[in-house]
Amino acid sequence: MLHISQVEASIGGSRILRGVDFAVASNKVFCLMGRNGVGKTSTLKSIVGLLTPSRGAIHLDGHDITHWSPDKRARAGIGYVPQGRDIFPFLTVEENLHIGAIAQKKKLNGQLDRVFELFPIIKEFLPRKGGMLSGGQQQQLAIGRALLTEPKLLILDEPTEGIQPNIIDQIGEAIKLLRSEGKMSILLVEQYLDFCKELADDFAILNRGAVVCAGPVEALTDEVVKAHLTV
Ligand SMILES: Nc1ncnc2c1ncn2[C@@H]1O[C@H](COP(=O)(O)OP(=O)(O)O)[C@@H](O)[C@H]1O
Numbered sequence: 001m002l003h004i005s006q007v008e009a010s011i012g013g014s015r016i017l018r019g020v021d022f023a024v025a026s027n028k029v030f031c032l033m034g035r036n037g038v039g040k041t042s043t044l045k046s047i048v049g050l051l052t053p054s055r056g057a058i059h060l061d062g063h064d065i066t067h068w069s070p071d072k073r074a075r076a077g078i079g080y081v082p083q084g085r086d087i088f089p090f091l092t093v094e095e096n097l098h099i100g101a102i103a104q105k106k107k108l109n110g111q112l113d114r115v116f117e118l119f120p121i122i123k124e125f126l127p128r129k130g131g132m133l134s135g136g137q138q139q140q141l142a143i144g145r146a147l148l149t150e151p152k153l154l155i156l157d158e159p160t161e162g163i164q165p166n167i168i169d170q171i172g173e174a175i176k177l178l179r180s181e182g183k184m185s186i187l188l189v190e191q192y193l194d195f196c197k198e199l200a201d202d203f204a205i206l207n208r209g210a211v212v213c214a215g216p217v218e219a220l221t222d223e224v225v226k227a228h229l230t231v
């Protein structure tokens with residue numbers, strides 16, 4: 001459903017992406033891996049419209065979205081949870097939750113209950129300020145906010161980074177549930193290997209702005225990990 005074809009991009013004169021190429025299948029979980037600084041976040045930014053490729057193309061369900069604005073991509077069904085989660089600390093949890101859907105003028109029908117079911121803590125903390133939540137709770141809030149826009153592609157940038165183990169488990173369970181429902185594709189950037197192995201259908205590993213290894217998650221062997229992921 002998402003095809004990244006030979007995408008190249010530069011930031012401030014240095015080439016960050018050097019022909020990134022992979023495809024995310026419908027209703028599957030795809031894990032994009034790689035060491036720090038190899039271009040994972042930049043790849044996601046090119047998909048959501050925050051970094052313009054100098055070459056290559058991005059297709060979503062057959063549409064060439066390479067030059068679409070970020071909000072047009074969001075309306076086309078791309079939900080994005082950036083690295084570091086980006087919630088508004090001085091807005092309440094409830095306001096934070098609604099802001100994405102309001103921006104898209106979406107009516108919330110059953111989706112709120114759905115988010116509360118996945119992350120009960122959000123319901124409990126609705127009146128609190130976002131900044132009062134722990135890092136893990138903020139991550140759950142950011143995922144909940146993205147889900148309210150009913151994306152067909154949910155993009156998560158290192159959702160487990162700096163988060164306590166019990167919340168990592170809850171986020172993992174939520175991704176499993178979403179995956180089992182088969183209504184959205186999930187593109188996950190993740191450095192936590194076990195999390196990827198447990199959740200992903202397919203993977204790709206980036207190194208210096210290009211894919212160096214990709215395949216079904218069964219091909220993510222110890223040798224592959226040793227060659228491309230260990231520091
Ligand atoms: N705003 C920026 N200005 C300059 N260099 C940047 C900027 N953002 C990212 N980079 C550089 O681009 C490379 C890839 O970054 P990034 O995509 O964030 O990597 P990753 O997510 O894999 O850690 C890194 O070398 C980083 O230093």
Ligand SMILES: [Mg+2]
Nearest residue numbers: 040041042083
């Ligand atoms: Mg990153």
